[in-house]
Amino acid sequence: MANYTLQINGRSLQADVEADTPLLWVLRDHLGLVGTKFGCGIAQCGACTVHVNGNPIRSCSFPVSAVGASKITTIEGLSEHGDHPVQLAWDEVDVAQCGYCQAGQIMTAAALLAKTPKPTGEQIDTAMNGNICRCGTYHRIHEAVALASTKMK
Amino acid sequence: MTLLKTNRRDFLKMAATASGGLLLGFHWAAAEATASELEVVRASALAAGEIPFNSYLSISPDDVITIFSPNPELGQNIKTSFPMIVAEELDADWSKVHVMQAALDTKKYERQVTGGSGAIPHSWERLRKAGATARHMLMEAAAKKWNVPVASLTAEKSVVFHKESGRKATYGELATDASAIAVPTDVKLKDKKDFKLIGTAVRNVDNKEMITGKPLYGLDFYREGMLFAMLQRPPAFGTKIKTIDVSAAKTMPGIVDVVTFKNNIAIVGKSTWQVNKARKAVKVEYEAEGKLESTADHDQLFKTLLDSKDATVVSVKRKDGDVDTAFKSAAKVISREYQCPFLSHSPMEPMNFFAHVRPDGVELVGPSQTPDMARNETAKLLSIPPEQITLELTRLGGGFGRRLKADYVLEAAELSSIIKAPVKVIWTREDDMTGGSYRPAVRYRFEAALDAQGNLVAYKLRGVGINAGNCTREDNFPSGAVDHLLIESVEHKSPITTGAWRAPITNFLAFAEQAFIDEVAMAAGKDPVVFRLALLDKAKTSPVGAIKYDIDRMKAVINLAVEKSQWGKKKGVSQGFSVYFSHRSYVAQVAEIEMKKGKPVLQKIHAAADCGVVVNLSGANQQVRGGVVDGLGHALYGSLTFKDGAAEQKNFNAYRLIRMKEVPPIDVHFVNNGIDPTGLGEPALPPTGGAVANALFKALGKRLYNQPFSKQEELKGVALGERM
Numbered sequence: 001m002a003n004y005t006l007q008i009n010g011r012s013l014q015a016d017v018e019a020d021t022p023l024l025w026v027l028r029d030h031l032g033l034v035g036t037k038f039g040c041g042i043a044q045c046g047a048c049t050v051h052v053n054g055n056p057i058r059s060c061s062f063p064v065s066a067v068g069a070s071k072i073t074t075i076e077g078l079s080e081h082g083d084h085p086v087q088l089a090w091d092e093v094d095v096a097q098c099g100y101c102q103a104g105q106i107m108t109a110a111a112l113l114a115k116t117p118k119p120t121g122e123q124i125d126t127a128m129n130g131n132i133c134r135c136g137t138y139h140r141i142h143e144a145v146a147l148a149s150t151k152m153k
Numbered sequence: 154m155t156l157l158k159t160n161r162r163d164f165l166k167m168a169a170t171a172s173g174g175l176l177l178g179f180h181w182a183a184a185e186a187t188a189s190e191l192e193v194v195r196a197s198a199l200a201a202g203e204i205p206f207n208s209y210l211s212i213s214p215d216d217v218i219t220i221f222s223p224n225p226e227l228g229q230n231i232k233t234s235f236p237m238i239v240a241e242e243l244d245a246d247w248s249k250v251h252v253m254q255a256a257l258d259t260k261k262y263e264r265q266v267t268g269g270s271g272a273i274p275h276s277w278e279r280l281r282k283a284g285a286t287a288r289h290m291l292m293e294a295a296a297k298k299w300n301v302p303v304a305s306l307t308a309e310k311s312v313v314f315h316k317e318s319g320r321k322a323t324y325g326e327l328a329t330d331a332s333a334i335a336v337p338t339d340v341k342l343k344d345k346k347d348f349k350l351i352g353t354a355v356r357n358v359d360n361k362e363m364i365t366g367k368p369l370y371g372l373d374f375y376r377e378g379m380l381f382a383m384l385q386r387p388p389a390f391g392t393k394i395k396t397i398d399v400s401a402a403k404t405m406p407g408i409v410d411v412v413t414f415k416n417n418i419a420i421v422g423k424s425t426w427q428v429n430k431a432r433k434a435v436k437v438e439y440e441a442e443g444k445l446e447s448t449a450d451h452d453q454l455f456k457t458l459l460d461s462k463d464a465t466v467v468s469v470k471r472k473d474g475d476v477d478t479a480f481k482s483a484a485k486v487i488s489r490e491y492q493c494p495f496l497s498h499s500p501m502e503p504m505n506f507f508a509h510v511r512p513d514g515v516e517l518v519g520p521s522q523t524p525d526m527a528r529n530e531t532a533k534l535l536s537i538p539p540e541q542i543t544l545e546l547t548r549l550g551g552g553f554g555r556r557l558k559a560d561y562v563l564e565a566a567e568l569s570s571i572i573k574a575p576v577k578v579i580w581t582r583e584d585d586m587t588g589g590s591y592r593p594a595v596r597y598r599f600e601a602a603l604d605a606q607g608n609l610v611a612y613k614l615r616g617v618g619i620n621a622g623n624c625t626r627e628d629n630f631p632s633g634a635v636d637h638l639l640i641e642s643v644e645h646k647s648p649i650t651t652g653a654w655r656a657p658i659t660n661f662l663a664f665a666e667q668a669f670i671d672e673v674a675m676a677a678g679k680d681p682v683v684f685r686l687a688l689l690d691k692a693k694t695s696p697v698g699a700i701k702y703d704i705d706r707m708k709a710v711i712n713l714a715v716e717k718s719q720w721g722k723k724k725g726v727s728q729g730f731s732v733y734f735s736h737r738s739y740v741a742q743v744a745e746i747e748m749k750k751g752k753p754v755l756q757k758i759h760a761a762a763d764c765g766v767v768v769n770l771s772g773a774n775q776q777v778r779g780g781v782v783d784g785l786g787h788a789l790y791g792s793l794t795f796k797d798g799a800a801e802q803k804n805f806n807a808y809r810l811i812r813m814k815e816v817p818p819i820d821v822h823f824v825n826n827g828i829d830p831t832g833l834g835e836p837a838l839p840p841t842g843g844a845v846a847n848a849l850f851k852a853l854g855k856r857l858y859n860q861p862f863s864k865q866e867e868l869k870g871v872a873l874g875e876r877m
Contacts, residue, residue, distance in 0.1 A: 001406060018406065018426070025426040029381070034373040035366015037550075038425075039501050040582040044805035047501055075366030082365040090364045094356045094771045097779055098228030099363035100370060100501040100550030125814045132805065134501045134551050135228045136782025137775060138813040 004064050008033070009077025017064055024048045024059040027074060035075035035103050039132070046131030049104040049111075050074045056111035075103040078110060085151035086110045086144070093144040097135035105131045109145045117152045119145070204328040206290065207336075208261035209239050209283040216311055216325035218245050221255040223262040224272045225522050226359075227500075227549035227556070228779075229834045230772030231272050233358045235280060237769055238273075241350045242284030242343060245324070246311035252358045257524040257544040267522040267549075268557050268653065270736040270832030273768060277830055278342075285340040287331070291324055294331035298322070345766065345827050354771035359548065369548040371505045371519035372579065379507065380409055380576045382568055383428045385418040385435055386588055389798030391443040391648035394418075398436040405431040412571050419568050425579055443648050445798035448494070448594075451619055451645075455492065455596035458617040458643045467615070467641050470627035473698045474637035476602075479611035483602030487676050491599070491665035493860045495619075495793040496592035496654055497800075497808060502550020503585045508565035509575035510535065515542040515566065516575075520549035520556055527559040531566045553783075554653040558590050586808060587800040591793060592654030593621035595661060599669040602637075607677030609688060611637035616662070618644055620651040624658055629734060630707065631670070633700035634692035649795060655783065656835040659735045661860065664788060667731040667843030672856060681730050681847065682715055702734040706763050709824050713761035714741035717822050726756070729848025731840040737831035739763040739824075742781070744844035746852040752871055753852045755817045758785070758844065763824035764833040773833055777821045780837030786811025788842035789873065792861045809863075849873070 003016050008031065015030040022041075027033040027050070036059055039047030043058035050059045051073040078084045086109045096102045105128065112119060112127040119127065124145045133141065203211040203219060211219045220236035236252045239245075257265055264275050288308060295313040296303040299320055307314045311324040324331075345351075362369055387393060399411040402420060407427030412419050418435055422428040461467055480486060506519035508531075515535065521527045524544045532539040549556060565578040580588065595618040602611035612635045618624035627640040654660060674684035686708065693704045711732050714720070720728060720743060727748075732741035743759040760777050767773045790809035794801045802808035846857045855867040862868055 017424075018430075020430075021424075021426045025424065029424040029426070032375070033366075034368045034375075037370075037501070038372060038503070040805050042582075042804050042806060045501065075364075078365075082361060087364045091356060091360045094354070094360065094775070096228075096357055096360065096363050097230070097775060098226075098501065098549060098551045099357075099359065102363055103366045106364060128813045130812075132501070132810050132812060134499060134553070134810065136779035136786070136811070136816070138782065138816045139778055139819065140775065142813065 004067070006064070006067055006072060007069065008072045009074060015064065019063065019065040021064045022060050023050065023062045023064055023067060023072070026064050027059065033074050033076050037100055037103055039101065039104070044132075045101070045104075046108060047101050047104040049107040049131070051107060051111055054111065054114060056108050075107060078106065084110060086113065086148040088151060089144040089148035093140050093147060095137050095140040095144050097137055101131060101133045105133065105141055109141070109148065112145070113149055113152055118149055121146070204332045206287040206332060207283050209280065210243070210287055212287070212324050212328040214325045214328060216246070216249050216323050218243070218250045218311065218324065219253055220250055221253050223255040223258070223265045224276075225265070225267040225520070225524065225546050225549055225552075226254065227267055227520070227522065227552035229267065229272070229776065230357065230769055231267065233355055234273065234768040234772055235276065236358070237350050237355055238277065238280040239284040241348055242281045243288045244308040244310065245284070247350060247355065249311060254546055254548070256546060257528060259525060265524055267552060268554065270738065270834040270836060272832075273830045274737055274832050281342050282340060285342055286337055289337050289340045290331040290334045291327045293334050294327045295322055298327070298330065351766065351768050352770060355769050356771065370502050370550045371507070371547040372502055372550070374507050374518050374547055374577065376507065376509070376575050378575055380421050380572070380574055381423065381425050381428050382419050382421045382576050382578050383432050383581065384564060384578060384584070385420070385432055385437060386584065387416050387439055388587065389439070389445055390589065390650065391441055391445045391798045392439040393442045395438040395440040401436070402431040402434040405434060410572055411435070412568070414567055414571060417564065419578075421568070421572055421576060429581070446647055446649060447796050447798075448794040451594055454645055455617050458645065459490070459596065459598050459615060461643065467643055468623070469639070469641055470623060470625050471632060471638065471640040471698070473632070473635070474611070476611050476613055476637045476639045479637035480600070480602045480613075483610065484605040485603040485676060486600065487603070487673055488598065488600045489669055489672060489858060490596060491668065491858050492596040493594060493661040494791070495594045495649070495651075495795070496787055496791045497586045497793050498553040498555035498590070498592075498654055499585065499808070499810065500549070500551025500553055500555055503582055504555070504561040504580040505577060506562045506565040507575070507577040508562070508569040510566060510570040510573070517542060517544040517562060517566065518547065519562065519565075520547050520552075521559065521562060522549070522552050522554070522556040523559065527562040530559045530563055534563055534567060535570055553655045554657065555590060557653055560590070582805070583803045586793070586803050589650035590652035591649065592660065593624070593651040594619045595621055595624045597662070597665045599665065601669070601673045603673070603677050607679055609635055609673060609677070611635065613639045615641040615643065618642070619647045619649065620644070621658065624662070626659060626662060628699060628701040629666075630702055631688050633696050633698060634688040636697055638697070648798065656735055656838045659733065659839040660784070660787070661842070663731070663733040663735070663839030664842030664846065664860070667733065667840065668846045668857070671730070671843070671847040671850070680721065682711060682720060685732065686711060703739070706739045706824075706826070707732060707734060709826070710739045710741040710761045710763050713822055713824055714743050714759055717761060717820060718743035718745070718759040727753075727848050727851035729844045729846065729851060731843035731847060733836070733840040735836045735839050738765070738833060738836040740777070740836050740840050742840040742844040744841075744848040746848040748852060753849060753873060755845065755848075755873060757818050757820065758841065759820045759822070760837060761822045761824065762833065762837060763826065763831075764836065765826070765828040765830040767823050768830060773823065774821050776833045777837040778819045780835065781819050781841050782811060782816055784838040784841030785816070785845060788845060788860050789815070789863050790861050792864065
């Protein structure tokens with residue numbers, strides 16, 4: 001066990017965990033940030049996507065010992081009032097069915113738009129292809145990413 | 154009063170952030186208040202402000218209408234559409250409606266089940282009456298207050314108006330008086346043409362919580378002092394524990410206990426990761442207690458049982474006329490076989506449940522499609538009356554039928570009773586994929602006899618399923634339209650567990666049947682749509698035996714799909730047709746394939762659905778699209794195979810699910826016939842495989858008989874799914 005100080009959503013948070021603990025479980029079990037979801041544990045489904053220095057990563061396969069001073073953003077910290085353009089678009093398009101994968105989808109989409117504010121349809125497909133939605137809301141996810149791109153400042 | 158009212162508002166505000174009132178989901182470290190504090194606020198608020206009208210709704214003096222939604226929400230949109238039905242008849246201001254997930258309560262509610270596409274058909278009238286009854290009481294209260302006849306009053310958006318005098322009062326103002334009025338037993342429901350909310354697109358009531366990552370799901374639930382557990386289950390169906398050594402696992406960090414019950418070894422600890430690690434340190438040997446079946450064995454069994462003449466294994470499901478004679482005198486006979494593998498349900502949220510078995514009662518919290526059954530089975534397991542068990546429902550991260558079974562609830566309850574502590578049992582993805590309750594593998598043989606004019610005179614279907622029960626639907630189309638017909642089912646009992654998988658049986662039977670009908674129509678030299686319509690006409694004018702589908706409704710969806718897809722009129726487009734009746738609803742689909750650079754590309758799927766009245770247009774549209782995506786994805790890729798009793802695919806790296814790039818545009822159309830809702834959770838899925846396979850035949854001249862399509866010789870080197 002070791003004590004880690006992590007920069008998460010603009011705050012400094014501490015966790016006393018083993019070095020190989022995936023960031024996902026540190027967030028969920030130790031810091032109470034359960035918006036980041038467990039789907040497969042092997043970086044195949046994208047439900048656990050968070051931002052590490054702005055890049056989308058699979059927190060289920062990212063050990064806490066590798067985080068260092070990197071800035072982590074989770075779905076809880078994407079915006080203060082749930083009004084990030086991607087979140088607003090998700091509501092407007094009414095994307096979710098069961099909703100379980102959507103935090104990961106939103107984090108992937110937000111990372112895409114931060115780097116590519118006006119993506120083509122093909123760029124959206126490519127960026128979002130790593131995130132599984134078992135309910136099959138892909139059309140609406142695609143539509144919401146396109147809509148969010150019109151809302152980006 | 155002011156103080157309590159403030160509390161109530163605080164409660165509503167907090168409830169809104171905590172998932173439609175499921176306050177138990179609050180996490181100790183993330184929330185500003187603890188669950189118990191919030192529960193106190195909730196209780197006092199309800200006691201002080203909320204005026205209950207019936208099991209479904211209460212109204213507060215400040216006009217907030219709380220509607221309780223009793224059925225499990227797993228993405229079928231019930232938590233939005235149920236309250237819409239109540240609010241419609243209540244003439245409620247939807248912007249002030251607050252929806253709460255109700256816990257299991259068999260005194261207040263019936264059929265708290267998510268399954269069989271049955272929630273809205275079952276509760277439609279009940280929900281309407283709940284709203285209409287309360288509305289009537291509010292109107293009566295206003296009539297008394299103003300001393301005017303009820304008939305002179307109107308209601309709109311939570312306000313009662315007396316137009317003559319210009320008086321008006323909000324529901325909140327009238328609620329106290331109204332609640333004292335005798336509950337009317339016979340209220341008039343609205344004429345459907347007067348619906349204002351039903352039929353519109355209303356956003357999901359949990360949107361805000363879902364997009365901001367609030368604790369909504371079973372896996373998010375946390376209780377102070379709760380332990381985490383994972384179970385090591387037998388790795389293969391038909392095996393049991395031989396020897397165990399848990400000494401190393403027990404000493405690992407964070408591990409509280411390792412206990413064995415039934416064929417499970419439960420690793421109990423303080424965090425998910427720690428129990429996951431310790432589980433790998435458990436040394437266990439298994440031994441066979443029966444036959445360890447493999448997919449190769451099943452392939453052989455299918456062949457044997459399709460030819461079986463043993464009346465003790467072949468179950469005749471329906472017999473009309475004399476098939477033997479009819480086949481002997483046929484001008485043309487077509488015989489084809491279709492096979493599908495096992496499928497995993499794979500909801501995105503793996504199985505989990507919280508249980509706290511105390512001497513004075515049991516608390517269960519988590520995602521279940523059948524909470525009542527889960528409670529009853531828990532009661533039986535623990536030998537206590539069901540009344541001593543409470544069950545609170547979280548939102549479900551998908552279900553697809555997997556959470557109709559209570560196995561994972563029972564695991565949590567049994568473990569808690571052994572360790573005498575609150576515990577949550579968590580399954581990994583590998584546990585979920587290898588742990589059972591699959592869509593059964595099935596093989597069908599269809600035989601059709603045509604006369605010289607190309608009429609279908611005789612029809613035979615035999616299905617063989619592995620733990621599939623009756624793997625036919627003997628009264629479905631084309632039964633009733635064929636003079637000589639025989640439907641038979643054979644079941645092989647296997648240690649591999651199976652269960653209802655979205656649109657049970659029909660999720661594959663529909664493909665087989667609709668692909669076969671297409672081939673028969675072509676053999677008869679007829680357009681596949683014209684061929685089906687002619688059979689339906691025959692069923693209408695000279696029915697054979699019982700007909701349990703609605704011929705007119707089926708024809709209406711066929712015609713709508715034909716119209717919207719411009720069937721047969723598009724140049725350079727290969728169209729495939731399919732139509733299916735499942736549960737209580739009808740869906741027709743047309744798939745369109747175009748050749749791009751010599752390869753077939755799925756360009757579009759048109760879907761025409763008749764589910765009766767559409768309650769929430771947004772939810773319904775997505776339900777159809779999602780059903781088509783589900784049907785397409787599993788037809789293309791879904792395959793779970795077995796070797797010596799063990800599943801060979803253990804996670805999404807080997808078990809392929811459909812992704813964004815593989816999904817074509819899907820157009821959705823509804824038949825507007827005004828009949829009471831007939832359900833939409835499943836019926837859009839079954840027709841998809843057939844429509845795609847039939848389009849592919851037109852494009853390539855190759856028939857597909859087995860799923861998944863992507864593994865068939867016919868499609869070698871063809872990535873059908875990928876557009877662009």
